[in-house]
Amino acid sequence: MMTTEILHISSITAYHKLKGLKSPLHPLLSIVDFNDMQQEYKSTGKMTFGFYCVALKDLINGAMKYGLQEYDFKDGVLAFLAPHQNMSVEVNDGSQLKHKGKMLLMHPDFIYKTGLASKMKSYDFFEYHLNEALHLSDREQQLINDLLNQIELELQNNIDSHSHNVIISQIDLLLTYSARFYERQFHTRRKVHHDVLEKFEILLRESFENKLLNPGIPTVKQIADDLNLSPNYLSRLLKTLTNKSTQEHIHETIISRAKLQLANTPLSVSEISYALGFEHPQSFGKLFKRKTEMTPLEYRQSFN
Template identity: 30%
Template sequence: MPKEIKSYRLDNQYLFIHKEAITDSDFGLDNTAELIDNGFGIYSSVRVKNKIGPLKSEFYRVAMCRRGFVTVDCGLETFTHQRNTIHFNFPSQLFSLYNKSDDMFAYYILFTEKFIEDILPLNSIQQQFPFLDYEGVPFFQLTESESTEIEELFFKIDNEIKRNQKLLKQAIQLYIKLILIAANRSYERQKLAKKVEPKKDGTVVTRFKKLVGQHFLTKRSVSDYASILAITPNHLSKLVKEQSGKTASSFIEEMLLMEAKALLRHTELTISEIAYQLNFSDPSHFNKFFKKGTALTPLRYRNQK
């Protein structure tokens, strides 16, 4: 196991993290390390590596399997990716791929927040598409017709890239949104989404959760986030409680606990090293925090995996 979980940006070198080599497939960007507008890539699983990760990425990933199977870790959950399943990863989330069948075939797209910000405001994307939130369900089964519909959208993006005409980025942005809309219709059909009434201050809570995901290692108090959001800690706590049923501090603690679990499960770091990497003052404080959240000591959690 590695000594740390690396985080990767979407750049020209990332191709060699997920592919064995540039391929002779003419689908999407299989045959090049270049990206569209430095923030978008579309690929088939031709020559995808047998094992990827564990890693974190600073971009979104959407993948749909059409044949065979592969095991995928999203965050701390493990799924078998098989025909007509779709999965989503968002920035800073843990990702692993392994145990790939010889006949596995899938399509996937990678895109940065900057690439989609014109068409999908980042302060509302989690409300529109709950599978892009760590509390949502990142992996689910599609019907054959739903898979065909999304596959056709992948083909349309591929066709846009081959034509390479004006407003290519804008066309791809629209197809990304259509893919997310189609997936969300399946998500809602299966009643995977929590029933949450839209709130006028919903974007504040969405921004808070995003900020926690970015800064939980260094900012541990509600007042830290309230200051960034230019509201009082009491008002932020009230909004979070009204819209999620949870306290604002519990979101910070949950992110910290998820990171601790990932490091215990996927690295060779000692308990003490993990404690200090997570900015605990000493290992005993970390042990107390972890046991409160899991009823297990860090060592027992690591040994039971």
């Protein structure tokens, strides 16, 4: 049985020690080859890291787990973990865990006060669930592997005044390519994603049609959880398919339903705002004005 306790590994040096690896060449950055790790049996247990992780991985006989969900990564993927996300790897048949590939470990302090630090929020795939990992083509996998090798080579070189900037640039390039490849994945898996879009539209509609079961205004996180997706991944997917984020879809639905009621019912603005899930009519009024450049009453009066 896998322990329910979550092991937090705060430093890259501690991770190396746990996995039976030599001390890292740099305390805040490392490239790890899975072949060099101590092989584990059954599972790794649940872990969180105090650093970023970018793993180019093939699992030969294991499955990565995120929460209660299990995902088969045998075809080779690029997975991203931000600090303090939890993950585990488990082998269901109890045999020795076998995996191959390389992993970049980067502590946030390594990029402190650099341009890359300010860009990390734009690389929102670090907040994706593991089931949303990037599936690479052979060419893409080779390119990422080459970049990891270049970073490792730079770490092995004698340190000079340019070393840090060179590595920062290489990591930024790796993440920029990853963003490009995610764009490709969103487009090439359109059938799967259109199915998600259809489910999203149904969930959004139902959340407004049954306020007894769904009180309040639906949040991005609530809808993403119902679809078993991370909020960031869902918003990026919707942006690709519809050019609107999840929040924009929610607001659009609110405004559309509000317009119908303002034009076709005698309900007051307050009654309409409560029916839509707002706690305060003022919040509804501000959103309506921001989206339509009219107050709810002005919109209603435009029909008279």
